[in-house]
Amino acid sequence: MKFYMVGGAIRDAMLGAPVSDRDWVVVGATPQQMAQAGFVAVGRDFPVFLHPQTKEEYALARTERKTAPGYHGFSFHADPDVTLEDDLARRDLTINAMAQDTDGAVIDPFGGRRDLAAKLLRHVSPAFAEDPVRILRVARFAARFSDFSVAPDTEALMRRMVDAGEVDALVPERVWQELSRGLMESRPSRMFEVLRRCGALARLLPEVDRLWGVAQRADYHPEIDTGVHLMMVLDTSARLNTSLAVRFACLGHDLGKGNTPADVLPRHLGHEERSVDLVRAVCERWKLPADCRELAVLVAREHGNVHRSGAFGAAALVRLLQRCDALRRPARFGELLLACECDARGRLGLEDVPYPQRARLQRALDAALACDAASVAADATARGLNGPAIGEAIHATRVQAVSAVLEPVAPA
Structure with a gap:
């Protein structure tokens, strides 16, 4: 042997x-x-x-x-x-x-040595067409080796495989295995670009595919195109070395913009709620793990509020913390903030702009967590309060603590 x-x-x-x-x-x-x-x-x-x-x-x-x-x-x-x-x-x-x-x-x-030197991803033989997972693998390798290109004959073969319906037979476990690995590469956007060019993205993730060509307000999004923005957000998530859950949440945060009625473009009012429904559908289709599913839904629902939170007072900040279950799950809230920073910086010309909302909300959470809820509840009980009144006392204490750490706001 x-x-x-x-x-x-x-x-x-x-x-x-x-x-x-x-x-x-x-x-x-x-x-x-x-x-x-x-x-x-x-x-x-x-x-x-x-x-x-x-x-x-x-x-x-x-x-x-x-x-x-x-x-x-x-x-x-x-x-x-x-x-x-x-x-x-x-x-x-x-x-x-x-x-x-x-x-x-x-x-x-x-x-192989020749194609390494030429920076080409090329299939070995026509047998490539027998395994649709290989389409995902080529896309993943494009995300890893960001200066490599897919050989034209390989890309043409991938398109023929998609047209023949091969990707429709893929099982969820293998799709998620390859997508998750591609999301963790240095340029995850390239995986989606390759899948889009061969038509596989429209079959596997139509919610993502339809974002290209959808306009956004140029004052918020100089890159304008929603699909272009999404790719910039993904690459920002890689640049910030985020977790898989954060990267998937970035992928799903704006899916609802693909369903915005044409007569109201480029505004996308209500896209957060639509994004939540679409993210849930994607997670169900490909059987995603709970941590990815939960964070993606949270980011889709709350990223607009996090972006606007710089103008929130203490009471509104505490309500945001409670709505995000941040007091019980502070680590997940930190990942929400990181995904929102990726969203804010994944815009043309804004890649290195600071995102003060993240630090401000983290200070608010730290102050709220420092409150001794048990002592407040015991004191409220001693004063004859019960039920909802105790909860209101704890809430008021947290609002007061958050107010104490907020930076002063210049008068209008």
């Missing part, structure tokens, strides 16, 4: 990037021979093993054949007669279809 390191580790080493995970292919072996050598079988669909010491994954060289639409429609064939080139030929992109033997020699039958 022969061992070859394959895939991303070869690519990243050639790019001078850190290599975090190494994958291996084994040629000329059977599952029984792997077990006898101490490898532990872990693969369900095809033979994959863990190395007894390093715990790295070693897969038997295999070929695959399309048997049905979608991601699960494959049969796999692993046999000692399958060659390394056979195995590499089934991979998605040429830059991921290189291998290295144990002596350090690189095997590159499909021109």
Whole structure:
């Protein structure tokens, strides 16, 4: 049997990037021979093993054949007669279809090294069309390698796959897995641009796709186009190194603008409520985790109020904190503020403008949290108050505490 390191580790080493995970292919072996050598079988669909010491994954060289639409429609064939080139030929992109033997020699039958130098994302073979997940992977790699372009023949193939309905068969778990990884790359906007050009975005996220061409008020949005603004917000979220939940909330914050009646454009009154409904629909369709779902709904509903909060007095600020459940979930409220900052700075020419609302609201929250609600309740009870009156006393105490930390407002 022969061992070859394959895939991303070869690519990243050639790019001078850190290599975090190494994958291996084994040629000329059977599952029984792997077990006898101490490898532990872990693969369900095809033979994959863990190395007894390093715990790295070693897969038997295999070929695959399309048997049905979608991601699960494959049969796999692993046999000692399958060659390394056979195995590499089934991979998605040429830059991921290189291998290295144990002596350090690189095997590159499909021109991966050439495409790395040319900064091209190119499919290995027509078999690319058999797996619709690869459309998402190409888009994700475009977000990671922001100076790479998609080869024209690959983009054309992706469009044909979309037209054939392949993306309609994708399962939610795989869609979210690729979208979430793409959102965490350095230029998430490129993932959506690639998906939009090949038509996949309109099938997977029509709520996002319809934002391009929707005008906004130029005094608030110098970039005017809502889709352009959304991409700027996403890239700002990456620049600020935010969490996945914040980045998804940025993606969903303005979805309602795509449903604004044409006769009231470029104003978007009520888009927050429409955004909430659309965000919930997206989360349900792709089965998003609760933290992403909850923050996205909160940001869609409240981002306009957060932007306007610089003019709020103490009582209005406390009501905003309560509406956002900030007193019980201060960390999530911090993420709401960060998403709103991304929104404010994701505008043409405003990328580096300060966002004082975030610091002001954080001070208000800190002051409200510092109030001893239990002591206030006990004192109110001692004064004969009960029920709603105790709640009002706690609220008044918080308003007073927030008022004490607000910066003075210059007289009009």
